Amino acid sequence: MNSVIVAIVIMLVLSLLRVHVVLSLVVGALIGGLTGGLGFEKTIQVFSNGLGDNSIVALSYAMLGAFALGLSKTGLPDVLVRSALKLVSRKGESAKKSLSKALVVLIVLMLSCFSQNLIPVHIAIIPIFIPPMIKIMNELQIDRRLIASVITFGLITPYMWFPVGFGSIFHEVLHTNMKASGLNVALDSIPRAMTIPSLGMIVGLLVAVFISYRKPRSYNEQSDAAIVEEHTYTKRSLIVAGLSIVATLIVQIVTDSMIFGALSGIIVLYFSGSFNVKESDALLTDGMKMMSFIGFVMLSAAGFAAVLRKTGDVETLVKQSASLIGGSQAIGALLMLIIGLLITLGIGSSFSTIPIITTIFVPLCIQLGFSVPATIAIIGTAAALGDAGSPASDSTLGPTSGLNVDGQHNHIWDTCIPTFLHYNIPLIVFGFIASMVL
Template sequence: MNAVVIAVGVMLLLSLFRVNVVFALITGAFAGGLVGGLDVKDTVAAFTDGVGGGANIALSYALLGGFAVAISHTGLPKWLVDNVLKVVSKKEDSRGKALSKALIIFVILLISCFSQNLIPIHIAFIPLLIPPLLYIMNEMQIDRRLIACVLTFGLTAPYILLPVGFGQLFQQLLAENIQKSGLDVNVADIPGTLLIPVGGMVIGLLFAIFVSYRKPRRYTNASIEEEGNNTTYTMKGIIFSFLAIIVTMVAQISTSSMIFGALSGIVVLYLSGSVKWNEADSLLTQGMQMMAFIGFVMIAASGFAEVLAQTGDVESLVKSSANLIGDNKSVGALLMLIVGLLVTMGIGSSFSTIPIIATIFVPLALELGFSPLATISLVGTAAALGDAGSPASDSTLGPTAGLNADGQHNHIWDSCVPTFLHYNIPLVIFGWIAAMIL
């Protein structure tokens, strides 16, 4: 058996049975290492070496959590909620409530899309925006699985399609690895080739909104009301909160570091007096605790990826798939997408998946007679597959961190499974269509 299939299968099975994702990743890595020919000592060593690769992202999220709590302390989220409530409270009839629900969904979708391209702060906005909105969503009985789908769409589709912000990084990485693998491509051609797969995600989003999760779902308000009543805000705090967000954005873009971006925003809040110095330690600790789970998952995912790399079974999986393909382009496109799904579901990062699969997929695609545009579509879609739906992806961990602020949203069954069904399945279908017609 292939170590990648076993490792990912064990991890996903344990996760579906509500085993902690960190434990599931460690167990999956251990199983994959042993199946892949590593002994216990080598498996542990590979995992230990790999966890260091997740330290940067874990620290980034910890500081972003501290920044989020500091922003919350200024009252910006409450100010936002109060203004939303002014609009929502005026709409008491059924049509008005439907419009209010649509407004909330649209605002969340817009901000999540902006977080990837226009204001590239990634998931940092979620702990700022979502917990204060839970009270409103509960009153309107909005299914949080729908909001998870909306957030995950905004965290993935824009960077796949649009060549700015994180999208620029994704498409540059895609072009560089395809070129290294023997095919000259133009970065400007990438957005057009990935338009069809992203179109599949749009259909998945619309299906989630109008079919899957349109019915009301009840949640309790007790813990949210308790927390919200203690927050006050002043216009000075609101102004400096917006300034801190802008500084964070500029610092992150100029340094290419979420760590220094978050740190810059925190410094602005402290220097402005919006957050008192004697509160700094407790606020940062609270924020780091809030994002600690994501950080630990990312660390474990890095170890998981390193174990799979040491077994060499990623390449073996691709070659085995190639042997099954023969000269059949249709089957070849489908198998390449499924392999990409397996790899990304395991390591939780489309960015990390690109270098792994491009070296094998590009020569295979050229051998099968796929055009350069079809090859770009195959590699790009295969890499993006699994980012939505993976228990180890920040595209699902981020939504869970916000939606589970009151303990009523399960990471696997309320974030991962819904996003997997609504995005990965359409991506496979529309990615295959793109490969066949381009």
Template sequence: MNAVFVAVIVMIILSLVRVHVVLALAIGALIGGLLGGIGLEETITVFSDGLGGSANVALSYALLGAFAVAIARTGLPDVMVRSVIKLVGRSEDSRKKALSKALIFFLLALISCFSQNVVPIHIAFIPILIPPILKILNELGVDRRAVASILTFGLTAPYIFLPYGFGAIFHGIVVDNMAESGLVVEVSDLPTAMALPTLGLVIGLLVAVFITYRKPRHYQDRDIVGMKEEQQVYSTWSVITAIISIITTLVVQTISESMIMAALAGIVVLLVSGSLKWKEADGVVTEGMKMMAFISFVMLAASGFAAVIRETGHVDLLVLQVGAIVGESQAAAALLMLLVGLFVTMGIGSSFATIPIIATLFVPLGLAAGFSPLAIISLIGTAGALGDAGAPASDSTLGPTAGLNADGQHNHIWDTCVPTFLHFNIPLFIFGWIAAMVL
């Protein structure tokens, strides 16, 4: 039995039955290590050593949480809520509410897409933008699963299709690893090869927003972490400096490519301006870390899990086993290659890290099965992206949860991972398979 397959299945099943995802990752890694033959002691050592791989990301989340709480203290969220409520009104004007929902959905989709290509800040905008508008979403009866789907779409579709920002990095990884495996392709081939898989993601988004989660869902109006009723006294100066700090954060993130430096810059602006009092700084950072503690620990555990399944050597074995099964059947080869990508990415939590693992063996396997270069690009790109949406340890799901669960009413597994898995991985799988067969 392949250790990677078993470890991922165990992790997914435990997560679905509401075992804490950190425990699910640790147990899955332990079982995978033992089945992979590396022994209990070495499994624990590899898992522990692997935890450091996401330390930078974990600290980034913690500081972004602190910055989000600091923004909440300025009164900017209250201004936003009051302004939109005036626009929407508290009446039962269904047409006005529908138009307001459509506008919010469009802006969230636009901003999340821009975060990958135009202003590549990745998930840094979510803890800043989403918590302040939760009460607006409650007013409109918005199902947060629809918002999670919109955000995850914006965090995945642009980079697999457009060769800009993070897309340039992803496309470069695909091209470089294919060249190392003996098949030279051009970066300009990627948009053509990934057009159909991206179309699958678009269809999944439309189904999620306009069919599956179109009905109202009611939430309680709870306080956001760090934003209490008695603290919603604000001045024009504090609101202005909050906006300046957000812009500063985005600029620093773009220039430095560091979420840590960006969050620190935003906090410094608030401190220097006086909008955040020095005596409150300690409490703000603590509250922010509390808000992001879950996400940070998941990232750490996921890094350890990924280290263990790599150490087993069963990822390469899984691909070789697929090659032995499919023979020369293109349809079967494409199907099983995509399944391998799904399992590897679900376990590692990163499509970018999956590409180097699978490209080495997918190129000779695709050539042996008679696939064209474009079809092989599509298979590798789709197999790498599969699982990014829906994976408990992926930025594409952890980011939306970080924002939508700021008031404790959004479950990571059932409200983010399961909806995004169903609406994005299934159509991505289908359209990726079609692309491999027709290109």
């Protein structure tokens, strides 16, 4: 039995049984390492050494959490919440309630999409704006599984499709690794090749919005008061909030570091007097705690991925699947997409999946006679598959961190499974169509 499949299945089954995702990753890595012949001590060593691979990401999220909580002291989130609340009918008028629900979904969608391209702060936008909106969602009885699906769409589709922000990184990684594997593609051809797969994401979003989660869902109203502390605000505090956001964005773009971007925002808030010296320590610590869950999962996922790579069974899985294809383009495309899904589900990163699969997928696509656009679509889609639905992906961890502030949103059943069903299935279908028609 291939150790990669064993490790991923163990991790997913434990997660579905509501075992904490960090423990699921550790146990999955241990069993995968033993199955792959590494032995107990070697598996522990590889897992421990691999933890450092995501240490920068974990610290980045901690700093962004601290900045988010510091920003809340300016009252900016409260202004947005109070403005949105004015749209909610106190008498429960159906027409206005429907309009308000549509507006909330649209706002969340725009914020999520913009966080990848226009304002590349990634999931840092979630703890700033989602917790204050929970009260509105409860008032409108919005199913949080819908919001999780909307956020995940916004975190994935823009980088798949548009070569801006995180999309430019994804496309560059795809371009570089395909070239290294023997196929030189034009960078500007990637967005066109990824159009059909991206349309699959849109179909999944529409199904979630208009079919799966249309019905109202009630949540415990007693917990609303604990969701987010309301803060007073002034014109000056809102200006400071705007300056801190601008500082964060500029420094992040210039330094290419979320850590120093968040630090610059915190410095602006600190010296503006948004919070005093006495409360700064507790405030920033609480902010880091808010995002620490994501950090621990990302660290564990790095160790998990290191063990899978060390076994050598990732390459074995790809080669064994290639031997089953024969000369069929249809079977080849389908197997490559499924392999990408399995790998990304396990390691939680579509960006990290690309270097793993291109080594074999590029020559295989050439051998099977796929066109260059079809090859781009297959590899790009295979990498993106699993980003939605993976317990270790920040595209699912981010939505959970914002929606579970009151303990009423389960990471696996309310984020991972809904996003897996609504996006991975359409991605396979539309990725397969792209491979056949391009």
